[in-house]
Amino acid sequence: MAVLTMRDALNQALHEEMERDPSVIVMGEDVAGGAGGSSGNVEAAGGIFGVTKGLKTKYGADRVIDTPISESAIVGLANGSALAGMRPVAELMFADFVGVSLDQIFNQMAKFRYMFGGKAKVPVVLRMSMGAGMNAAAQHSQTIYPMLTMVPGLKIVIPSNPADAKGMMKQAIRDDDPVIFFEHKALYSRKGEVPDGEHLVPFGQAELVREGSDVTVVALARMVPFAIKAVDKLAEEGITCDLIDLRTTSPLDEDAVLESLSMTGRLVVVDESNPMCSIASEIAGIAASKGFSSLRAPVQKVTAPHTPVPFARELERMYVPSPGDIEAAIRRVMEGA
Incomplete structure (x- = not known):
């Protein structure tokens, strides 16, 4: 390839x-x-x-x-x-x-x-x-x-x-x-x-990027490589995560999220968009309404703040969720159960 x-x-x-x-x-x-x-x-x-x-x-x-x-x-x-x-x-x-x-x-x-x-x-x-x-x-x-x-x-x-x-x-x-x-x-x-030539990826099928038993981490777009860094770092300490790349938000692969949650009992959702009415909120809502019995700790959302995107480089770096932010959220959800 x-x-x-x-x-x-x-x-x-x-x-x-x-x-x-x-x-x-x-x-x-x-x-x-x-x-x-x-x-x-x-x-x-x-x-x-x-x-x-x-x-x-x-x-x-x-x-x-x-x-x-x-x-x-x-x-x-x-x-x-x-x-x-x-x-x-x-x-x-x-x-x-x-x-x-x-x-x-x-x-x-x-x-x-x-x-x-x-x-x-x-x-x-x-x-x-x-x-x-x-x-x-x-x-x-x-x-x-x-x-x-x-x-x-x-x-x-x-x-x-x-x-x-x-x-x-x-x-x-x-x-x-x-x-x-x-x-x-x-x-x-x-x-x-x-892949060369004929390569099609169907819609509505999330990808399991990493496998683990402690936490389900759901991410999309640029947050996926950021989440990979956080998940791989924590794996060195013995904290393993399912990392799910949503790929599409409509259709949304709810089954992939709920199946993973049923095994880990903990959920972290990473979404670069603002927190209100976000994909992170939607996934958290699905977990609460359809996977509540699996939850062993409150869902953690990692999002940008509810502000416009800053122009200053230092402020923009603070605005965008980082691998460190994701790592901290995974640690919090582990401590919550």
């Missing part, structure tokens, strides 16, 4: 799916790297994060479309082209600006199939970068997946490693329902082994 960054794994998935299916198109601000209107085979950067690099050169401006800076126009174009039989992969450069196109997403994209009795398909993949840790300040650093997870009709995908990024992107493009695909900015350069 090749070792790729998450950026290159996503790029490989897009190349493979565009080669496989001519109905797959890509659109968004600067997805052709500013070369959308250029003549000839102009190599371009492929967006500010380089994920769409090389697509315009290979597939042309008819399938790789640079759009105006208008999120509502991008999502509207994606919706219309999907209803017309295409499989658009649309990019919102930053998840923070999803509010500009929110009506197009939760009142249109998410509801078309339901409102038309299943006769309409909306195979849109809406890519967006998210997350703190890159000193991008309050309007470019948020993790807003809880806000879209609550919308019926959307599938929410949040990979934590290159292999999942490739397999879930390919799965998303082939799905007949709209998929919101969150990419953590701080993970674009993370490297890992990626």
Whole structure:
């Protein structure tokens, strides 16, 4: 298997799916790297994060479309082209600006199939970068997946490693329902082994990253590698943990969480988003309502504080949950039982 960054794994998935299916198109601000209107085979950067690099050169401006800076126009174009039989992969450069196109997403994209009795398909993949840790300040650093997870009709995908990024992107493009695909900015350069060729990762199936008997740790996105550091350190002391990477929040693999909890009796949930109405709160609620008899200690939530993301590097480091914060929460839940 090749070792790729998450950026290159996503790029490989897009190349493979565009080669496989001519109905797959890509659109968004600067997805052709500013070369959308250029003549000839102009190599371009492929967006500010380089994920769409090389697509315009290979597939042309008819399938790789640079759009105006208008999120509502991008999502509207994606919706219309999907209803017309295409499989658009649309990019919102930053998840923070999803509010500009929110009506197009939760009142249109998410509801078309339901409102038309299943006769309409909306195979849109809406890519967006998210997350703190890159000193991008309050309007470019948020993790807003809880806000879209609550919308019926959307599938929410949040990979934590290159292999999942490739397999879930390919799965998303082939799905007949709209998929919101969150990419953590701080993970674009993370490297890992990626299967060659046909590699699909099904939605709604969490991954057991580490196995243990003392504590169940649930994490997603950038919090997964942070949790790995904490769990591996504690394993040296004899405290072993099940570490579950959720991968998707809708559909959500409740069974994986509850099965692990039934064996460990202790739960720590790690979520970079703010604490109120977060995925951490949802998992804690599931544990309380469906796994209460298994709990031997109160659930511990490790989240960002309920504040905007700070710009100052020192404050941002304090804002983002750290491996040390996760380790401390695991120790607390061990002491609580």
